[in-house]
Amino acid sequence: MATIVDITEEKALEVKNFEFTYASADEPSIKKLNMPIAKNSITALIGPSGCGKTTLLRAFNRMHDLYPGNEYAGEILFKNRNILTSKEDLINLRIQIGMIFQKPTAFPMSIFDNVAYGMKLQGIKNKTELNDRVEKALCDAAIWKEVKDRLKHDANGLSGGQQQRLCIARAIAVEPEVLLFDEPTSALDPISTSGIEELVIELKKKVSIIIVTHNMQQAARVSDYTGFMYLGELIELGYTEEMFVTPKEKLTEEYITGKFG
């Protein structure tokens, strides 16, 4: 059985008996997983390659539904409802639960239009509102100063780190409640990485964050809670400070001390 710390604060999400099977797989990639996610805090997901971190993350915004034949079981509770039902309005869910990918994904349009994109999808056309919210999002993503003079330029002209902050600006511009990060710094240099880390910490005032990372130092630096996954199961979820010092599970200890993975 997994060791799961009692989360006393409010929960942003709660995973209950969750199972996930890919269309092409015979066995579930995630098995009977239970996991609470605390509100306005950062939960890091760590574990060896192939343990199911990305798979779990992409269930929170139902990204798996883009490809036919994938199957969910169990529940993920968000605002007191199970978001895994077929009734769930996926467009609305994805507006509330945003996602940042492993590589920067600037759209083939200007910097401004990239950030305004999510708002435009929602039908917001008012120029002043768009301008204000784009500026605010870029400020919150700590990239305003670098791009304010070239908002009309193609976003692909930015550096990798700038593009990743642009993607964060784009995601927070629609004011989500939860943000999912899948190894957001794996394609970045150390300086850009620490920029993104500071940003993530700053963001938790407004949103709840789940961040997948291969880098245990990163998990230790940014997160409040850490979940260790292994072979499609959650082995341990604990306060980050405690888990890296006194893990309760043997597997967790072996992983964080580098015995495997």
Add this chain to the structure above:
Amino acid sequence: MSLIIDKIFAHSTKLVAISVLFLVAWIFTVLFQHSMESMQALGFDFVTETKWAPNLEKFGALPAIYGSIVSTFLAMILAVPLAIGVAIFLSELAPAKLKSPVGVSIELLAAIPSVIYGMWGLFYFVPIIRDTFGGIGISMLTAGIVLSIMILPFMAAVTRDAMNTTPDILKESAYALGGTKWDVIKDIVIPYAKAGIIGSFILALGRAIGETMAVTFVMGNVHKISLDLTAPATSIPVTLANEFTEADTDLYYSSLFELSLLLLVISFTIISIAKFYFLRRTRVA
């Protein structure tokens, strides 16, 4: 030893490359030489004169130029939206089971020799056009339709390939912001693939404007500029295919060469523009 082989290899490939250039220059020179007589006799009137009457020594290329442009334009108007539709369906909408059979049949269609489109057009399209729009059925419109059908598969296949190059992660990013399938196609896939799509259109245009066999049967070879699309017409390649064997005077012969030179210049221009787009695409990617 291997150094020598490398050298031989490098030199022989260089030779082949140079001979290709030489071939192009040679074709140009031959066409140019044979056009000289007509150029000297007719001057600029050749491209502005509307009368083509070889027995009266009147050679006006404008009807053929007009026919080439209008039939190609018609073909593009008809084929572009269909090609985009087919490509969107194949790359974004079709279930996996349909994608490859439909995709392969489109590629097969693209491989059909154009003379077959021409014969098919003559026997099936000419009567349909005659019954629906009146006229004799052999017309500019028929040529436009047959051309559009001929270039459609190529355009659809290349457009689909360009759309397929859109990284999944880019599309997912748009879905993750609350985009619908249509939003993603319109805002991400098409802009991302734009250069490739436009390149394929221009190549198709180049093919349509020089196409001979598909339209020779259905256009009529009538040197007359008519706004009525159901009237018979001609184009540069149709004129060439029909009249080379009949050219009985030197001026007639030479003016046909000048027509082909004109076609070559138009095609080269189009291909150069296409190349420009393709080059831009590879630089972005």
